Amino acid sequence: MNNISIKIAGPAGFGIKVTGQILAKVFLRLGADVFAYTEYPSLIRGGHNTYQIDISDTDVSSPSEKTDILIAFTSEALSKEINNINNEAIVICDEKITLDSRLRENDKVVMAPLVEIAKNAGGELMKNTVALGLLLKILNLPLEKANEVLADTFGNKGEVAEQNKKALKEGYEWTLKHLNTKTLKHLNIFLNSLKLLKDKNNDGLLITGNQACALGAIAAGCQIYSAYPMTPATEILHYLEAKQKITNMIIHQGEDEIAVIHSALGASFAGARTACGTSGGGFALMTEGLSLAGQLELPIVIFEVMRPGPATGLPTWTEQGDLSFVLTAGHGDFPRAVLAPGNPADCFKLTQTAFNIADKYQIPVFVLSDKFLGESAYSISAEIFDKIELIDRGRIIKSLKQLNTKTLKSDTSEIFARYKLENDGVSWRTIPGVDNGEHMCSSTEHNENGLRCGEYICNSDEHNEVGFSDEVNEVRKKMVDKRQQKLIELQKKIPLPKIYGPADAEMTLVCWGSMLGPCLDSIKIQEYKNKKINVLHFSYIYPLPNSLDKFLKEFKKLVLVENNKTAQFGKLIRQEIGLEIKDKILKYDGRPIWKEEIIREIEKLKN
Amino acid sequence: MSSQKFTPQFYTTSYLPTWCPGCGDFGILAAIKNALSELQISPHSIVIVYGIGCAGNMNNNIKCYAFHSLHGRTLPVAVGVKLANKNLKVITVAGDGDYYGEGGNHFLHTARYNADILSIVCNNRLFSLTTGQSSPTSEIGMISKTTPYGEIKQPLNPIALSLAAGATFVARGAAFEIPHLTDLIKQGLEHKGFAHIDVFQQCVTFNKTQTVEWYKEKIYKLEEAGHDTNNFKAALDKSLETEKLPIGVFYETEKPSYEDGFEQLQGKPLVEQKTNYAKEELMKEFM
Numbered sequence: 001m002n003n004i005s006i007k008i009a010g011p012a013g014f015g016i017k018v019t020g021q022i023l024a025k026v027f028l029r030l031g032a033d034v035f036a037y038t039e040y041p042s043l044i045r046g047g048h049n050t051y052q053i054d055i056s057d058t059d060v061s062s063p064s065e066k067t068d069i070l071i072a073f074t075s076e077a078l079s080k081e082i083n084n085i086n087n088e089a090i091v092i093c094d095e096k097i098t099l100d101s102r103l104r105e106n107d108k109v110v111m112a113p114l115v116e117i118a119k120n121a122g123g124e125l126m127k128n129t130v131a132l133g134l135l136l137k138i139l140n141l142p143l144e145k146a147n148e149v150l151a152d153t154f155g156n157k158g159e160v161a162e163q164n165k166k167a168l169k170e171g172y173e174w175t176l177k178h179l180n181t182k183t184l185k186h187l188n189i190f191l192n193s194l195k196l197l198k199d200k201n202n203d204g205l206l207i208t209g210n211q212a213c214a215l216g217a218i219a220a221g222c223q224i225y226s227a228y229p230m231t232p233a234t235e236i237l238h239y240l241e242a243k244q245k246i247t248n249m250i251i252h253q254g255e256d257e258i259a260v261i262h263s264a265l266g267a268s269f270a271g272a273r274t275a276c277g278t279s280g281g282g283f284a285l286m287t288e289g290l291s292l293a294g295q296l297e298l299p300i301v302i303f304e305v306m307r308p309g310p311a312t313g314l315p316t317w318t319e320q321g322d323l324s325f326v327l328t329a330g331h332g333d334f335p336r337a338v339l340a341p342g343n344p345a346d347c348f349k350l351t352q353t354a355f356n357i358a359d360k361y362q363i364p365v366f367v368l369s370d371k372f373l374g375e376s377a378y379s380i381s382a383e384i385f386d387k388i389e390l391i392d393r394g395r396i397i398k399s400l401k402q403l404n405t406k407t408l409k410s411d412t413s414e415i416f417a418r419y420k421l422e423n424d425g426v427s428w429r430t431i432p433g434v435d436n437g438e439h440m441c442s443s444t445e446h447n448e449n450g451l452r453c454g455e456y457i458c459n460s461d462e463h464n465e466v467g468f469s470d471e472v473n474e475v476r477k478k479m480v481d482k483r484q485q486k487l488i489e490l491q492k493k494i495p496l497p498k499i500y501g502p503a504d505a506e507m508t509l510v511c512w513g514s515m516l517g518p519c520l521d522s523i524k525i526q527e528y529k530n531k532k533i534n535v536l537h538f539s540y541i542y543p544l545p546n547s548l549d550k551f552l553k554e555f556k557k558l559v560l561v562e563n564n565k566t567a568q569f570g571k572l573i574r575q576e577i578g579l580e581i582k583d584k585i586l587k588y589d590g591r592p593i594w595k596e597e598i599i600r601e602i603e604k605l606k607n
Numbered sequence: 608m609s610s611q612k613f614t615p616q617f618y619t620t621s622y623l624p625t626w627c628p629g630c631g632d633f634g635i636l637a638a639i640k641n642a643l644s645e646l647q648i649s650p651h652s653i654v655i656v657y658g659i660g661c662a663g664n665m666n667n668n669i670k671c672y673a674f675h676s677l678h679g680r681t682l683p684v685a686v687g688v689k690l691a692n693k694n695l696k697v698i699t700v701a702g703d704g705d706y707y708g709e710g711g712n713h714f715l716h717t718a719r720y721n722a723d724i725l726s727i728v729c730n731n732r733l734f735s736l737t738t739g740q741s742s743p744t745s746e747i748g749m750i751s752k753t754t755p756y757g758e759i760k761q762p763l764n765p766i767a768l769s770l771a772a773g774a775t776f777v778a779r780g781a782a783f784e785i786p787h788l789t790d791l792i793k794q795g796l797e798h799k800g801f802a803h804i805d806v807f808q809q810c811v812t813f814n815k816t817q818t819v820e821w822y823k824e825k826i827y828k829l830e831e832a833g834h835d836t837n838n839f840k841a842a843l844d845k846s847l848e849t850e851k852l853p854i855g856v857f858y859e860t861e862k863p864s865y866e867d868g869f870e871q872l873q874g875k876p877l878v879e880q881k882t883n884y885a886k887e888e889l890m891k892e893f894m
Contacts, residue, residue, distance in 0.1 A: 028894075029894075207893045223878070223880070224690055226687070244871065245871075246885050249871070250872070252686070255716035258683070259686075259712075259716070260683070262676065262677075262683035263684065266674065266686065266687025266691070267691035269674055270688045270692045288677055296674075385890060414621060432654050433692045433694055433695050433878070456673070459666060460659070461666075469664075469666070
């Protein structure tokens with residue numbers, strides 16, 4: 001695996017992210033695999049923002065711990081990143097900034113008049129684009145792809161587009177005039193591999209986990225998305241809001257997260273496919289609504305994009321710290337499902353699955369991701385987005401004709417028996433109002449034509465089969481059993497976790513959700529390729545598959561990798577099947593686990 | 608069928624109300640059924656979202672689509688129902704503790720959205736299902752289980768609050784004035800936008816101060832007092848009266864409702880539409 005890592009660093013408001021995205025897309029269009037990771041504090045101006053791009057000739061799905069190239073826009077940015085650069089790194093900065101004394105002799109520092117060139121091209125703000133042009137020439141890459149991406153970003157015409165184009169060109173020419181790029185030997189291997197990829201027919205996309213979840217919701221036919229802004233889940237809301245005229249979805253920004261989940265449940269009751277989304281703090285407010293969904297047996301999908309808590313915690317950083325919370329949130333016993341995608345392809349696929357599970361079993365389903373997966377951009381094939389799962393709305397009655405079928409006619413209650421006991425615990429439900437131009441059952445028709453009525457009570461009180469409030473002990477027990485039966489049925493359908501890497505491994509990294517990327521990349525590191533380590537990734541978190549107990553016994557040595565303090569997934573496995581994974585790699589400093597850290601920890605475990 | 612297709616009895620389930628004899632909720636229940644019947648609204652197109660409390664227990668008694676929600680949450684549920692199917696008549700029924708206390712934030716915002724919902728608030732100035740505690744509308748000095756030495760907090764003013772928040776139909780009724788309340792509910796149902804009806808309601812078991820007799824001495828009807836329902840400032844003035852208590856319509860105005868603001872909802876209701884996964888178009892920005 002040939003890999004190179006580039007980081008752009010500077011204060012918020014310097015256009016770090018836009019520049020990073022443009023560069024990432026240039027590499028993508030040249031046929032490389034790209035992974036883009038961003039760090040930023042919770043503020044709008046100032047601070048220290050970074051956009052890191054890892055480029056590879058093979059799948060890359062995590063950031064490197066240290067970078068090969070650093071573009072630093074201020075002295076502060078340089079100082080903050082000086083410990084995060086590799087030996088023999090290239091450092092690009094403006095000629096006027098103060099250099100850090102910690103720079104080493106063999107680091108290649110390129111001091112260029114970025115600001116001056118930018119001003120000549122039309123404005124200081126374009127120093128990013130100048131640096132981009134400069135870097136492209138250092139890497140010996142053609143200018144035309146960058147011009148294409150610039151045009152897609154800023155448009156083909158107008159002052160901004162022209163100025164950026166000029167800034168790019170002048171940065172490129174500055175390198176041509178002032179640098180001897182042949183001395184940058186350590187990049188040559190990579191550049192050669194990149195040449196091979198140039199002619200590849202590339203249908204790659206650069207997409208974040210949040211965007212892939214949003215696309216999954218659209219593909220699943222989600223009709224209403226209800227949310228309140230909260231980092232790092234907000235991108236889902238932004239994206240769906242922006243696309244509503246294309247998708248025909250209704251996006252509702254409620255007054256708080258309590259309102260958000262209740263509106264989603266109201267819409268679900270009225271027959272729409274619905275989802276809501278938030279991060280841990282917002283989900284804390286949603287928990288009574290979760291419990292309500294359990295009692296009412298209403299389908300709903302909840303995106304929980306985790307960030308480090310407790311309380312406000314680290315708003316713009318990452319952690320897998322809400323798993324235990326999501327598993328137990330909401331008062332009372334009721335079934336739920338938790339899915340945790342490992343990458344954007346998984347986000348797209350599992351989001352669709354989540355909607356189908358929610359409808360089929362009439363339960364709340366979580367899509368659990370985090371800032372790392374949600375906001376990092378991965379290069380993936382566009383074909384992934386052709387894979388549409390058939391929409392299954394479950395036992396939903398959409399017309400009078402359907403209501404009057406044999407199965408349902410046997411019911412003679414005065415209102416529709418919404419919570420009728422079925423072997424698998426899933427009852428039929430009707431939808432208020434009309435469908436297919438046909439009146440959906442009112443009680444008159446019941447009287448005159450012997451047809452059933454559809455009206456029912458969606459009751460948060462414990463209720464009987466008809467839906468009336470009922471506190472009789474046998475009724476209560478039956479209803480609890482009925483609801484729990486759905487979890488038993490669902491569990492039968494849960495697939496086993498996926499194995500990546502050699503089958504006959506001596507050691508297996510057990511991970512879930514977003515930690516797939518770092519784990520996969522760690523076993524790809526050159527010197528570890530032949531060490532017989534594989535990765536076992538769980539994306540179906542709850543319920544766990546039935547035969548997991550037997551399945552896990554086949555592995556020689558399990559090492560748990562989690563982005564939290566208390567090994568929350570390890571605890572779930574122990575709780576469900578009585579197996580304790582003793583060896584653990586845990587990280588909880590707000591950053592994802594770097595692949596290099598995993599390797600270092602593996603070394604420690606071996607000793 | 609004649610115009611009597613849906614009689615008040617038609618909306619009645621076999622489930623008997625669980626309220627104390629003499630409870631104001633009986634009057635409110637009757638007025639709701641009368642109004643639905645007079646407007647001949649088919650049960651299949653009605654969704655009533657109930658809160659938790661004595662009023663919320665009406666959930667078992669009216670034959671229509673019922674959503675028994677949680678304490679304070681009737682409004683967000685109703686907003687979701689309306690967004691999913693704008694053709695439904697959506698009503699919320701909740702008590703004062705539920706609606707003005709736990710659900711206070713939702714009240715302000717749903718009024719602001721002007722969602723096309725009719726809210727009926729059964730205001731007995733107490734928490735009663737929990738056996739009598741002070742509520743957001745209890746008067747200063749009210750003795751209850753949680754205010755054994757008298758309430759010291761000021762009550763909130765539901766009508767003034769509703770007006771300030773932007774409700775487009777604001778009214779007050781009384782549980783013991785059934786024909787009058789029926790008429791208010793009819794107007795509320797026919798109003799496009801957020802309609803709020805606060806209902807004076809006796810609690811025969813726990814509120815020994817604001818009894819039917821007490822109310823009857825104080826109330827007067829706005830429509831008999833020449834009140835201009837299109838005058839916002841006059842409505843606000845009326846809402847601040849405390850010696851005599853006006854009932855009737857304080858204010859009504861026309862504004863676009865929340866769901867009408869969506870281009871996607873100009874035609875069919877959302878539940879009858881399909882989400883469009885326009886892959887080619889959506890992929891462009893990721894290339």
